Amino acid sequence: MALIDLKGISFAYPNGNLVLEGLSLSLEEGDKIGLLGENGTGKTTLLHIILGLIRPAEGEITIFGERYETEQDFKKIRGTIGMLFQDSDDQLFCTTVLEDVAFGPLNMGMNRREATYTAEQTLDKLGISHLKNRVPYQLSGGEKRLVSMATVLSMKPEILLLDEPTNGLDKKTGKLLVSVLQKYPARAWIMISQIQSTIEAMSNKYCKMNGGRVDLV
Numbered sequence: 001m002a003l004i005d006l007k008g009i010s011f012a013y014p015n016g017n018l019v020l021e022g023l024s025l026s027l028e029e030g031d032k033i034g035l036l037g038e039n040g041t042g043k044t045t046l047l048h049i050i051l052g053l054i055r056p057a058e059g060e061i062t063i064f065g066e067r068y069e070t071e072q073d074f075k076k077i078r079g080t081i082g083m084l085f086q087d088s089d090d091q092l093f094c095t096t097v098l099e100d101v102a103f104g105p106l107n108m109g110m111n112r113r114e115a116t117y118t119a120e121q122t123l124d125k126l127g128i129s130h131l132k133n134r135v136p137y138q139l140s141g142g143e144k145r146l147v148s149m150a151t152v153l154s155m156k157p158e159i160l161l162l163d164e165p166t167n168g169l170d171k172k173t174g175k176l177l178v179s180v181l182q183k184y185p186a187r188a189w190i191m192i193s194q195i196q197s198t199i200e201a202m203s204n205k206y207c208k209m210n211g212g213r214v215d216l217v
């Protein structure tokens with residue numbers, strides 16, 4: 001059984017621009033999909049569809065063998081499927097880094113002490129413990145990227161949707177993030193990246209966005 005199965009997905013933004021058209025994609029256990037494609041081809045849109053942030057006009061979304069259609073359905077999997085947004089400013093909204101990274105664990109039912117412990121451990125793994133009391137919106141772009149990643153990993157999701165994880169990171173920091181993700185026990189992920197070294201290090205399958213669909217390449 002596929003972990004995530006999309007069939008015949010079509011989606012247009014309200015301005016009428018048809019971005020996805022009859023798209024099908026299966027994410028199986030162990031898949032580390034590198035999703036390629038030119039700017040504006042709908043890669044980010046596809047990840048938002050999987051998470052239920054936007055709804056397709058046509059098509060079926062099946063996650064862990066169940067059909068997902070309503071907000072109630074998608075709510076169930078937001079802790080299990082962790083999404084790193086392309087824009088870090090969409091991910092960070094608390095007044096300190098530590099609060100942002102503890103937010104997911106608290107929301108999932110941990111008490112304050114456990115959530116803080118988990119958040120601190122995650123920050124440490126990513127080498128950014130020193131940022132814990134900073135105001136997220138005042139961080140540099142690269143610092144925001146790592147903190148955003150920490151907010152996702154602190155929830156210990158089983159599946160990751162990664163929208164350009166190493167974007168804006170210098171070589172050394174990019175390598176650190178790749179090595180943290182390689183050690184992370186994800187059941188599967190879909191990763192978008194334009195950076196060759198990230199794609200090569202983190203993918204065991206490649207798909208390309210083309211004309212509103214994804215082709216295995």
Ligand SMILES: Nc1ncnc2c1ncn2[C@@H]1O[C@H](COP(=O)(O)OP(=O)(O)OP(=O)(O)O)[C@@H](O)[C@H]1O
Nearest residue numbers: 013014015017019038039040041042043044045046
């Ligand atoms: N909220 C929106 N309203 C209208 N059009 C949108 C919206 N978001 C994205 N689009 C358009 O939909 C298309 C696909 O956008 P998307 O962000 O999915 O592309 P992408 O493949 O992730 O691109 P990039 O590589 O630049 O991140 C683009 O033409 C974009 O302009």
Ligand SMILES: [Mg+2]
Nearest residue numbers: 043044045086
């Ligand atoms: Mg994008």
